[in-house]
Amino acid sequence: MNSTPTPIAVEPDNAPIARADEQLAQAHEQITLANQELTLLSEQLAKMERDAERPPSSGPGPQSPPRRPALRVISAFEKLQREFEREIGKSTLAETLRTIRRMEELFPG
Numbered sequence: 001m002n003s004t005p006t007p008i009a010v011e012p013d014n015a016p017i018a019r020a021d022e023q024l025a026q027a028h029e030q031i032t033l034a035n036q037e038l039t040l041l042s043e044q045l046a047k048m049e050r051d052a053e054r055p056p057s058s059g060p061g062p063q064s065p066p067r068r069p070a071l072r073v074i075s076a077f078e079k080l081q082r083e084f085e086r087e088i089g090k091s092t093l094a095e096t097l098r099t100i101r102r103m104e105e106l107f108p109g
Helices: 012-053 069-088 090-106
Strands: none
Touching: 012 069, 012 090, 069 090
16 A cells, blocks of 8 residues: 555645635745834934934034934835735735734734
8 A cells, every 4th residue: 555645636626725825925024024123223223323312423514303213114114005005915925814814813923
């Protein structure tokens, strides 16, 4: 007897599921990259906030106006969302995000 299971060929009925799995994997990878970028932006924002709390130097020259790091972060997220929507479609992105949220509820932290 052969104890090795015979591989199951991907049937046409399974193609949408396989495609959805692939899209979910791609979305997860993009979310992971976005999370890394968010971490970097958060660190940069924290540094900028620490630098802003320091007293201004007594050196010559006017100080440059404070930047708006929160607006840059929001802008980066909006750009990222538009790219996701363009690559995988709004409805697919929305469904993927719902699936991820359900998974996070099932498997917290």
